[in-house]
Amino acid sequence: MNKGEITRQRIIAEAAPIFNQRGYAGCSMQDVMEATGLEKGGIYRHFESKEELAAEAFKYAIAEAFRVRRVGSDAIENRVERIKYLVRRFVEVPSVLPGGCPIMNAAIDSDDGNPVLRGIAREAIADWKKRLCGNLREGIERGEVREGTDPRRIANLVVAALEGALMISRIEKSRTAVQDTAVMLEGILDGIRAQG
């Protein structure tokens, strides 16, 4: 990375927690200037618009959230165990960035009609489901997951339940909904194990 790229990455990393906590409308370029110590011109040298910076900041936040939750998962060979581990990590590992789940935050922000943020939320969900489906298909091939299991349905349930539980926990200001949902999902995943 040259010096320009390093600065660009630093701006993204420092803007990410602000966008994730305050949302697109609630985060001003003034906030980003204060966080980075750069002048407005210094920021706009690296980004065409606030929208471009917000998009990169959300992508960074989502990548970080996935990265931290996935630590250690590849070492678990059995695919049912691996997915259960990922569900558990989702619930137990605190966010690296303040402000909660960046996918949900991008989704909520895109609700005001921002197609760029909606695209980022959509891609993140697609990527998450693709990884789950891949693990489930491998599990079928390895004889760990029952034949006839529908990976897409299970992936949709897991992602929907975890994101919905986060929404409930946020409203209730209590961890009960995510804890209960993780326990239920673990039971459902035990139920798709191949017999014998």
Add this chain to the structure above:
Amino acid sequence: MNKGEITRQRIIAEAAPIFNQRGYAGCSMQDVMEATGLEKGGIYRHFESKEELAAEAFKYAIAEAFRVRRVGSDAIENRVERIKYLVRRFVEVPSVLPGGCPIMNAAIDSDDGNPVLRGIAREAIADWKKRLCGNLREGIERGEVREGTDPRRIANLVVAALEGALMISRIEKSRTAVQDTAVMLEGILDGIRAQG
């Protein structure tokens, strides 16, 4: 109802679809004036503030959404069948009000720090879970649901999965996530039936 109460109810019913579609910030008193044909003074005679009107509008929208989904459910005696019917209705019955799930909309709106809307979303979720738990407990008493089933966990999973699936479907602009989630939940509910 006297004339004042009738007018108040009419304002709430006519403001509800606007708040549900555009959110709290996106709906102005001018919009409500146009929808109702009333002057600003005529509206403020019935509501202390825009916030009070928005709160009543969301409560109305949530009550309508529940009412429509619940039609016919009391006639189903078996509690597992009743809950499966409610899950199916949630997915298949179109919203009476445009703008999607009013609980999610109130939750998203409250994300900007509005405690009144957060309270309404929290109450709606609590009410929904309480009804599910009631049906599950009755199902245990009636010998239809397996002893040892934890109503709270199942209620949290059902509400989380349905609301999360709606969020995904909204982002994907596709019904697949809600359809898949309903099929999975139906299977899970079949799994809690008492044996024999």
